[in-house]
Amino acid sequence: MYKGVRVMARPVGDPAFEDLTARARIRDAAIRLFAERGMDGTTVRDIAQQAGVSPGLLRHHFGSKEALREACDAYALERLVKVKEEFIVDGEVANAGFLPSAHPTMLLLYKYVTRSLLDGSTGTAALFDDMVAMAEQWVGKHAPGVTGDSRAYAAVLVGMQSGLLAMHEHVSRALGVDVFTTEGYLRMAGAMADLYSHPLLDPEFVAKARRAMPPLRAPNPPTAAGTEPAAEGA
């Protein structure tokens, strides 16, 4: 155990902490901290302290901070697809789909991947693309009222889903409960079910709005206040 600075805060919920190899402890600490503060907001010294090792050991095992991130990405993705496989095995979605997500471990991985998307990881970006492709395929089969741009529909669907998690801090504040806890996640999922199963907008209203769109495509649409991104102000 690293004694450089007295280690006070151990991952409390983690029973087998001492049993893990240092390499695994570093990776887990990194996932936790990257998920919480992002890549830039986390220092290798932070990670090392959380893992109970010296900063140098991190470099010994992973080579660099960037390489550590890639290892975390790979690990998170591997575990996620493993769960996904278990729940899609026989044909279609065996379970209700989002329910295994309510497990604390899954929630942490979701949080990590979500943050990783914002941090610009190429690995999770590829995951996003896969999900869009899957969504487009799904929409093509079970298609509800998609006007024709199924690609955009799928991209928006996946973007909203992951984006909602990206806004977890604000959604949690509005709900008074952390949406990355089982309780909060289920409450959020309930509202999402509402949103997805009942139309929110009047189709007539939408049609009218859609008719108003084409003229806006001009290079400089004739709209409200302000000329260019930089006008004088307060």
Place this chain on the structure above:
Amino acid sequence: MYKGVRVMARPVGDPAFEDLTARARIRDAAIRLFAERGMDGTTVRDIAQQAGVSPGLLRHHFGSKEALREACDAYALERLVKVKEEFIVDGEVANAGFLPSAHPTMLLLYKYVTRSLLDGSTGTAALFDDMVAMAEQWVGKHAPGVTGDSRAYAAVLVGMQSGLLAMHEHVSRALGVDVFTTEGYLRMAGAMADLYSHPLLDPEFVAKARRAMPPLRAPNPPTAAGTEPAAEGA
């Protein structure tokens, strides 16, 4: 004009660049860079260079980087409410609501605010809360099929909307067009209109899933693979 390092890249789309006061140029450059790379990813030296002034002048006018951020927040919010007022004046929403958003200036401000939400600005966090309150009120009046948790419904709605913009990089990649351009934004809006005006999920399926939720609220739900956030792996 600052000559410390030869200034090559000026904001090209900005005709009245030279006419702006240095203070305004700094603020505009900051909004642009904060929107693009976030607060942490932007240095005061970057901002100063973009604005064509010395780094010291930034401190002279704004005091600190954090104070500059707050000035940007205030400016962005002020301009946004000004536009919002113009489009809600007489009673309800006069226009189609999201259409003034298609203006380039608005898109930049949206991008800024979205990023600011992720960067933890208290000002934009308050804006988020306001929007949730407004959404809850709206949903209460024109209520579609909300089961009862209108608060969560509103929070999810606003979270998805802003979160979708937070994922703009990935959505843009999927669509092959930047969603913060007028063209891309309108395409995205079209898909959103589809999504909002037609139910995506079978209400029967949703009801079944909802019935499966309560048992999961136990502290450690009996779900898939993995024990705790940290098990040995790849």
Place this chain on the structure above:
DNA sequence: GGGCGGACTATACGCGCGTATAGTCAGTTG
């Protein structure tokens, strides 16, 4: 049992950051 390799720590280097401060220069005011 002697050497070899890998896990691990201590220490330091160089860089870029936000910030501080002293100084220059033009315009204004009595």
Place this chain on the structure above:
DNA sequence: CAACTGACTATACGCGCGTATAGTCCGCCC
């Protein structure tokens, strides 16, 4: 004209970062 003010630059300080490197300790194999 002298004094003052405020916009602006030059320069430097200190800190914390990612990274590099030298060294220690211990189990393993011939």
